[in-house]
Amino acid sequence: MYHSQIWAYQPLPKRPLVGYAPDIRSADAGTTSLLFLSLTWRDLEPEEGRYCFEGWERRLNFSRLRQGGQRLVFRLVLDYPGFKGSPALPAWLLERIPARSYVSPFGRGLAPDYTHPGLATAYRRLVLALGQAWGQDGLLSYIELGGLGHWGEWHQLASLGPLPQGDFAQHFYVDPWFQAFRSCRLCLRRSFAWLDPHRSYGFYHDELGDLAQTRVWLDELVQGGESFDGAQMRGLGRSGLERVCGGEWSSKCLWAPWNSELRAQMRDVGLSFLGPALPQNAETARLVEECLGYQLWLPQVQSVSSLLGTCLCLTWANQGLATFPFDWPVYLAWETWQGERGRSRLQVRLSQLRPGQRSWFFAWLPRPLLTYKSLRVSVEDPLAQKPLRIFSQRAEKGSGSLIL
Incomplete structure (x- = not known):
């Protein structure tokens, strides 16, 4: 028979693991399947070896997130330009490593020496401990890894010098995430030529909505070459586009209207999540959301x-x-x-x-x-x-x- x-x-409007990822502390935090969580090193390890993972779990109500099937996009930040409070790095670490204050268009900040062995070793130890606490059940579904540079986005003012590259960066700032987190997508800001090609990287972009900036970023991802800060990128061909996981909306384009070029670019890039910065134009926000995910x-x-x-x-x-x-x-x-x-x-x-x-x-x-x-x-x-x-x-x- x-x-x-x-x-x-x-079409199913709301689906697991995709869509907008507003900040976990925002008013929209209860309406989406994804939330964005950014924490500094000082937040997580205010004293050497004393981690505050359980305190953050209670404060952010992780148990409610797990029960409701909500998941997190996570980023660790070591340098936060313009932040009004304490530096992103804990005081005990700043006593041991050199750090330079700077003034940028986004405000004042404090940039550590990422090549310092003391910083790199302590960073690796923090990530492995973080994985033991939060890397076992998939609550953290996407991690924008590394944490280096301004906002953890792998770039900083030229006057502060280049960020680590090569085996040193791979060993201390990338590999620990893969060792500690096995049930999430690990995303890098750019396809650096020194990255271990045998790792399965995802990528994220923080200037979505800016057509010109996104075009440059996509060209680097597909074709490779020298980036704006002199770092060499590895071209991944069209397969690189399939590795793009998400990003956030450009602060310069929050109110940008929807148009055919933006539509074509959003459809080409194939995002799963967007946040915490989101388009504020109502039509753009609605149509961009329709371009997200499976x-x-x-x-x-x-x-x-x-x-x-x-x-x-x-x-x-x-x-x-x-x-x-x-x-x-x-x-x-x-x-x-x-x-x-x-x-x-x-x-x-x-x-x-x-x-x-x-x-x-x-x-x-x-x-x-x-x-x-x-x-x-x-x-x-x-x-x-x-x-x-x-x-x-x-x-x-x-x-x-x-x-x-």
């Missing part, structure tokens, strides 16, 4: 059934502009008319479902199709341990599962 079920595509659905499920069992062919498609960032488990659950229940994990790699393409996966059920009262497909959230509302289609859905 042959059976085919066909569905129509229907839109996964099943256009068709076909079955061939006999007395020996049932073979299912599931057609998957991604109507969005980015891939699903992780290979979370996909399950096929069943219930018979006699009340028996079970489920099996499908061999679907969500991160391989590329925008605009379709993929086919097969599953085997040991009974004839008419034996089953219900069949459901679901993607399970490892953090909340429940099915996600993830399918962008007009279909019957139960508790996040797609009813076949």
